[in-house]
Amino acid sequence: MQGNIPEKMRQRNLHLILKTIITEGSLSVKQLATYTGLSVMSVHNLINVLQAYHLIKTDPHPVKTRGRSAACFVADTTTFSLLSIRIFEHLNGMTAKLEIIDLGGKRLAGILEQPISTPESLLNLAQQLLKTVNRRPQGTIIGLPGAEIASKVSISDLPGWHDVKLSRYFYEQTAIKTTIINDVTALTYGAIGKLDSDGSAVGLYYPLNFGPGMGIVLHGHSENGTTGMAGEIASGPAYQGQTFPIAATEFQKIVARDVLNVATILDPQAVFIYAPAHPQLDAEQLQATVQADQPLLTHCQLKLDGDFDDDYCFGLLRFGREIIYRDLIN
Structure with a gap:
């Protein structure tokens, strides 16, 4: 079974429109049709869906074409947020930097780099940070020197973290979907x-x-x-x-x-x-x-x-943003 092919095509096109707006910036319906190869009518319909999801919004600065104003659309990066955790390895141990950011990368709250020794110590920092904001993030993304294989942390340089089900542990303790990404x-x-x-x-x-x-x-x-x-x-x-x-x-x-x-x-x-x-x-x-x-x-x-730190942060933002978009659209 191939599933519902029209629905899969719709989801693909929604992602295509959203990605094009994120990459290219403010675009009109006609410009989006040109970039994506979709019909103007299809783009109109997809724009309505993305606006209903609060993923895009109308740009307050329309484009002028032949003396007429055409509405343009930009990504709405302020509705949703992400808890981003970057783990760093040092000569004498590990530290973590935690930030809550919107989907445009704007820092809403954060904790300066702190030493960590166990998953519990990392969770404590995350819970401290979550108490400082009014709205809970839609996702948590953790970068660490290792990977999560079969739901368990593996090939990690963190002593005592092997075989820890870190994403599940964080989800159970915070009720926020958590994803683990290798730092490199x-x-x-x-x-x-x-x-x-x-x-x-x-x-x-x-x-x-x-x-x-x-x-x-x-x-x-x-x-x-x-x-x-x-x-x-x-x-x-x-x-x-x-x-x-x-x-x-x-x-x-x-x-x-x-x-x-x-x-x-x-x-x-x-x-x-x-x-x-x-x-x-x-x-x-x-x-x-x-x-x-x-x-x-x-x-x-x-x-x-x-x-290093900016690339690390932006990479986690890109991963986290795509996960949130996928969960909303799919």
Whole structure:
């Protein structure tokens, strides 16, 4: 059974209109029809649905066409909100930064970076923050150095967090739908979202005392593999026997090797490299090494040490926003 095909097409078109408005900004019905290939009548009907869901609103500044004013529509980012939790690893442990943001990324409330040791300590911070706002968020999104596989936290650098059913635990304690995202996947999704929301990119993150992680985004969609293990580059043969921290004299060579390996396999338009705790990489030398070894990768941009926290935050926002939209539309 293929399900209700007309309804699936309607949902797809609603997502298409919404994504186009988010990406392109204020657009009229005619402009939306041009961007999406849908008929003007279809766009009108879809606009009415999205307005009823409070996902878009009329732009107070209409567009002028041939002397007449045409209504334009923009995303309504203020109706819904998201509890965003970013977990960071440090030399002596882990910290978390919690914020409640609207779907445009505006910070409504927050807690400065605090140390955490257990899921309970993280939940306590979240509950403290939730008490400060008048309306509850529609979703919680948690970025952490690991993944949730079969509903359990796995491959995490957080001691004592293995096999914890973190998303269920948070949902049971807060009654807010919770999603777990790998930190490097969030970084990569945020970074490529600033360049091209439909783009392809790889993110490589090198913490000081742990193995590196990798995030993969292909054509605007994150790739986690069959079980969620995609991106665990440190588990592969290239890192067998490797000790951490990586010696400063070896670091540039190892990063160049990793970039070549992932770029030749995935052919991304950009590779984002985050290594804030390591000696500074020579960007020009790294680019020259990659292009000398693989001349066909001249199109691939190498971007070093972007705004780690901002990319992390924006990636979680993008994931959380899409989950809220999907739940409303589907």
